Structures are given as C-alpha cells and as structure tokens.
Amino acid sequence: MASARDAEEAAADKPAGPDKRRMILDAAVVAFAKRGFHACRVSDIADEANVAYGLVYHYFRSKDEVLDTLFLERWNVLLEVITEIDHQTLPARDKLYAIASFIVDSYRHDPDLMKVIIVEVTRAANSFGRTHLTAIREAYALIAGIVEKAQADGSFRDAVTPGFAALAFYGAIEQVLTGWIFDMLPRGDEEFDQAKAFIVETICGGLDAAAIHGTIGRPPEPSDRMGR
Amino acid sequence: MASARDAEEAAADKPAGPDKRRMILDAAVVAFAKRGFHACRVSDIADEANVAYGLVYHYFRSKDEVLDTLFLERWNVLLEVITEIDHQTLPARDKLYAIASFIVDSYRHDPDLMKVIIVEVTRAANSFGRTHLTAIREAYALIAGIVEKAQADGSFRDAVTPGFAALAFYGAIEQVLTGWIFDMLPRGDEEFDQAKAFIVETICGGLDAAAIHGTIGRPPEPSDRMGR
C-alpha cells in the first residue's frame, strides 16, 4: 500500500519527511468528515494540514480531485481485498463474513475516512456517486459472484438473484456504518465484532424461526395505502 | 392526505386553483432530484414552478425549509402507515412485506420525491439527516418493535437484536431504491414487485441452504488485512 511512499522517503533520507501531499489528504479526511464536502472550504483543509492555501492547488487540480483521490485510494484496496477473499477456498458464508469484517474494521481503524467515502461518494447520487459508479458496481459484482457460486454448489439457496443478495448484504453493512456515523448505534470493539456476526447472520441465516428453505413464500396481499 | 387542500379549494371555489405553494413544493422535488439540493438554485425551483423567484420566500423562510417540508410531509405518512400495519393482526413477515411494499410503491409512484428524501435527508449525515434524526429513528423503532414481538412469540428467532434486524431490513430497502436511483437496477412493475418479495425473503428467509436455526454460528477466524 504505502510502498511508493516508503521508497520515496528512504531515497530522500528524511526522518519524518512531511510529505505535504499526504498531509493534505489526511487533513481533507478530517475536514470533510467534520463538516461535509460542500460545507468544507479549501481553507479548512489547508488549515487542518498546517499548510498554505495555495499548496492544495499545487498537488491537486481541484477540491473535487482531493475527494476523488481519497475515495479511489481506499476503494481500490477494498476491491483487492474482496478479490483476494474470493480466491480463497472458504464457504461462501465465511467469505461474506471476511468482507463484512474488513469493512467494519476499516471503519474502526479510520471512521472519518469511511464516513467521507460513504456519505460523500457511495451514497451521493447527484455528485461523486455518479462519477464513481463503475468502481462501486465492481464491488457489487464481486460479492454477487460469491453468492452465485454458492448457489451453484448448493450451499446457498437460489430464492433471490445473486445481484440482489449482494445489494442487500452491502446495504446492511452500509446501514450499520451509517448507524455509527449518525451516532444512532453504540460504538466499541465489542459492538464492532457483534455487528460483523449480526450482518452475516441476518443475511445468511434469516429471521424466520421455521424457514422452509427451498420454496419462496408467495407474497401476501399488498397494502393498498398510497399517499401524496 | 390532500383533504386540507381539497377543502380549501372547494371553499375558494376556484376550478383549478393554482395553489402556488403546492406548485413550488412539487417543482422543488423535480429540481432537487435533477441536480441535488446543493447544486439546485432557488431560481431553478421558481422556474420549474413557473413562479417568480420571490414567491418562494413568500411561502418558505428559506431553501432549507422547502426540503424540510417535503421530507416531513412524506415521512409522517410513512410513520403512520407503519404504525397502522403494526396494529393489524398479521404474521411479522407479512408486516415487513407490507412495509417494504409501501416504500417500494412510494418510489414507483413518485421516484423523484423518494430520491430527494433518501439522498438529501435520510443518508445525508452532515446536513438534513442530522436535523431529522429523531423522525428517522422513529421508523427504526417501529420496525424493531415488530421484530421484537415476533421474537417474543417465537415466530422469529432471536439470533440478532430487534434494532439490528430493523437496520438491516430498512438498509436493504434503501439500497434497492438507491440501485434504481443510480440506474444500476432495471425499473418496471415486475421489478418493483420482485424487489418487495426479495427484500423480505432475504431478510426473513436468509441465504443459507441448510440454516440450522436456533444456534448462532460462531464467527470464523477474521481476516487480518488492515490497510491504509
């Protein structure tokens, strides 16, 4: 991950080379997380990084590019990790657990970064979400692939399509992170680990006490309430 | 729902009384959906409503108040509907289906409104999401209550807490809507109805082919990958 940076630092022989670009990126995470991308001024980033305003524009073409960089840097790691997990020989359920685990741990490790990624990109349908749609879809496709294989070998039933299962799985994860981001859910090592288990349990095990697996229950009559 | 408006119109005896306030609200939905709240200018709303700029400020104190109104108007309906569903004597699974159904149908009926509510409020941790947190939590609490009762009477197993199940359930719904909002998922009457069934099936029935319900599977060893 940080190998390029390590090499550069070693070559430059600076004990704790400031690496202003990195400082700006890290400061941007804090600033974006605190006030949100729109409300955050470029001067907030510069201040947080203890760096002159103009330097941000030395390293990045625009405020947008700072967020893009932050997102892609991390999302590519996620994509790599999922791919790697998928290549292991593991029950699908364990693969999903490993993925949930990685994402939850990412939040535990750097809540601000994950908050920014989720709130400003992954869920921002009118701005960055659109521009990074391809990368986001890739994650879904990877998860769907895991489900599909499990359905093929019979370890998952095929009551729902793989794409749909991927959506629900990732949706549950993001919703839990959102719960933490909004301070709706208690945070703590115990809660984080419990969340991983609960996510997988909910999506894989289901809620029904007597699940007659294999047959999809025909939907009950729909409610007719339609407002507005 | 629109009874207050009907009464007003009847009293005023206007054949198609413009009701500019409503026109502004409806125009705002279109404008916010198209460009997002931040990128949308107040003049966009006024233009869309065929109304003078200043009139927006005659009916609303600020641009924010327009969104607040839009959100609360609809969210209160949702809260009412969930409460009503909960009061019926129905298996928990059917209650959840009715809720999913109502939300999906809300999207079917007015995709722009739901897009605005989800993107600009429900998932906006730094702006409106915070200010409407109480209302949002209410919906979770209602859903959690349904799960809790089902666990008490034994129709749902208690491998996960009610609050967590509510989170996953609502998260799955929102993620599906997000899929439509992002144009990641095909839209159509068939897809909408399938989605309702899939959401409930995923959350209630689970993915595992051989779910040994009643015992919570101990988590497999976690992945140690930790990046950044």
Place this chain on the structure above:
DNA sequence: CCCCGGACTGACTGGTCAGTCAACTGGAGA
C-alpha cells in the same frame, strides 16, 4: 370610489469561496 392587505414580482445586495498568480525560499548542481 378608495383603501387595505395578501399575493406576487424580479432586480439587487452582501457574503462566500474556488481557483489564480506573482512572489518568496532553500537546496542542488554548475
């Protein structure tokens, strides 16, 4: 007939920022 007040209009103001740029610094090489 006039007055009042609510509905309505849109030009204008004040403040806010993203992005620019001219200037400065310090170290490496000639």
Place this chain on the structure above:
DNA sequence: TCTCCAGTTGACTGACCAGTCAGTCCGGGG
C-alpha cells in the same frame, strides 16, 4: 557564487447565489 526550479505562500478576483425589498396587482369591504 550564481542559477534554477520544485515547493511553498496567501492576497486577490470573479462568479455565483441565498435572501431582501421596494414596488405592482387585484379583490373585497367600507
């Protein structure tokens, strides 16, 4: 010593836009 230039600085500009306000229009009551 003198370039040179990447890295660095922060004052400044130009655009944009939420919100204001002075004023018009019109219907109803006196």
